[in-house]
Amino acid sequence: MSKKCVKCGHTLPDDASFCPHCTTVQTEKREIKTPRRWKRAALTVIGILILIAVIGVAVSMYHRPKAYEGGAQIDYVDKDKTYKVLLTFSEGDGVTGHAQGERTDTLAEGLDSALPCQLYVLDQDTGKLAWEEFSKEVESCRVDTKPADGSRKMEYIEPMYNESFPNAAYTSDIYFTSESGTNDIVWTVKMKNSDTISLSTRLTIEKLPAVTYHAEDTSMETTEELQELLDSIDKEVSSGTPVYLYLPAVTYDGDITFGDHTWEINGSTSGDTTTTFTGTVSLKGLNGNYADISGIRFEGSSGTGLDAYCFASASECSFEGWDTAVYAHTGGWVNVTDSTFTDNKIGLKFDTSMSYGSSPNYLNNTFTGNGTAVCIDNLPGNEVIDFAGSTFSGNDTDIENKAGHTINTAKATFE
Template sequence: MSKKCIKCGQLLPDNASFCPHCTAVQKEKQEIKAPKRWRKAALGAAVVVVLLTAVGAAFSLHHRPKSYEGGAQVVYTDKGKSYKLLLNFSEDDGVTGHAQGERTDTLAQGMESALPCQLYVLDQETGELAWEEFTKKVDSCKVDAKPGENSRKVDYVEPVHNESFPNAAYVSDIIYTSDSGTNDILWNLTMKNGDTISLSTRLTIEKQAAVTCFSEDTPMETTEELNALLASIEEEVSSETPVYLHLPAVTYDGDIVFGNHVWGIYGSSDGDDVTTFTGTVSLRGLNGNYAEMSGIQFKGNSGIGVNAYCLTLLSQCSFDGWDTAAIANNGAWVNAMDCTFINNKIALKFNSSMAYGTAPNYLNNTFTGNGTAVCIENLPGNEVLDFAGSTFSENDVDIDNKAEHSVDTAKANFETASE
């Protein structure tokens, strides 16, 4: 025995766990330490970090800028509200929610024309127009064109809200020629929250054959020769074929009727002589055919100068001495740009409840000494007639707007007799 009791000192066996003399337990007391709580705290913190990271990632994914891509129609959602965006070349279809993914038009060789590509925005749930609310969310709206194989890129005007198409959010005029072929019209919107929206529509222009007559090789020096030429055109040329006449610098007496075609009627000058009509010129294009007249004088003593039954575009023409210089009858629309109207009882008159085409910009005209410069009895649509750059002077009445049609004269000039 070599082991001693830790209390009384008596010798004990080596393996004794207590002393038989004093009954003392022979194991030394050891300090029992409380378990460390930092491990549990660290584990809880790690869980919180993971949760916060997951929430942050979910928040970031939810609020990350989104891209919306489609053809002529896209549904865009922001702050729980959905908007239906669509492209169209027709206002009637646009306001009723019908997108136009492609359009094909024909144009005679060598000609240039334009179409308004329109972006409409409707409330996805109600179908009501919502462009005013939507455009407040837009940072920028851009248009581009991508020509197809063997096609030429069309020109375009950057999109804006156009009062001539008050129901559309944005309008871009697409300017094309007979050689434009096929172009994809690409719209790209960037929203203030960083979202992007892409839409597209396809415009195809097919070249159309045309009949072109020049005075150098076609008899049209007199009223009789011109009427004979027009009669042969009506008999031999399809109404779907445009006809372009380059008239000599002569005076045509008597009434002349241009029938159912697309017409390009171009005057000329030779010294003091200018292509002149002294009788009524009637334009009878039907079902979308139209007429363009340029560089011609209309001199009368009474009656009507231009009697239009189709869309008629007048440029660089002058009218003097008519009861009514130019009138748009039912189914027609008369436009004038860079024209002069002097000493007519009525210069421009509109009396049409429907039209196959419209052209509301009346730029840089001169209305002087007329009884009434512009008389609007009836006019279809809601396009705003814009007289920017036009001058009204010494007329008894500048604009007699019986139909209460929308007219913009903010950039027109009104002069009094003293001026």
């Protein structure tokens, strides 16, 4: 077959690409478009931007504040170091890195007490205490108590460094009564880099029913009657049962011994007469039993006024005329507040092998005209003995600290 020229109409071979008569090109012209290199560049730019965004998100995720939540212990990573952060009520456990997720204590009916909840920090790799470097990175540290259903909210003080627990980063005293029940002790530590650490431990207080004796109902007018009552209590009342005594406003001559119970011993006043002991009062509690004494006058001419072999506290009492007015020895400890010591050879004496983690405050006492107001022969532990609000006046020696124990007299008055 043949084809015709697209211009002059002459017959041409099928494969002719131009006309020999008029020289017209027989191939249809097509527009040749220049390649669009900008699309490839745009795709490249978009890919780079996506990569930068992914890297940015990854960096942001890595550096954004982290929340660490655990029970009584977590591992906290800061830069290239890992810290073990834990809660406990025991200094020994804290130093060795053992958290205490819960604790149950018993408390006599009607009484109140406190426990120091402590936060410890150790280097995860070495096991050594690291609270000093950790604390430099802390912005704030708070505590709260959350009572369980049917329990009462426990009071607390905000956490701070406490010289009585020098190995702990922070300590918060938790206050409770026999009715408190169970509370979660919740700690929140905010770091300067905005990380947050949340820890909690649980404290349960079980109430011990008490046996109560009132002067109106029980014969205790004389030393013999009182000692007979105490002897019968030793025989008939379990040593785990707290005993409350409300003594009459009489004078007890001769020595008195309180045996192995938790005691609350309350004096009274009638007119010008106050419950008075003129002989030695010995406290023999064992295995955690203790004594609270209030409103009693100890008036002697020699010997020891209050002789403690266990933990004891005395408030609003007076001690006068003793060789040693209050003596904590062997495994004993006596905490005294709002009391007076007058004309004793030694007012308050420590010569004990036991240390206690609470009640190191000897507040608002008055020491007047004593040979030695306070004598510390032996006293282990780290408790800082604080005499805030106490007055020392006219004593030959105010404080004789043979043991070199840490004391604080910054808020005491010396005249």
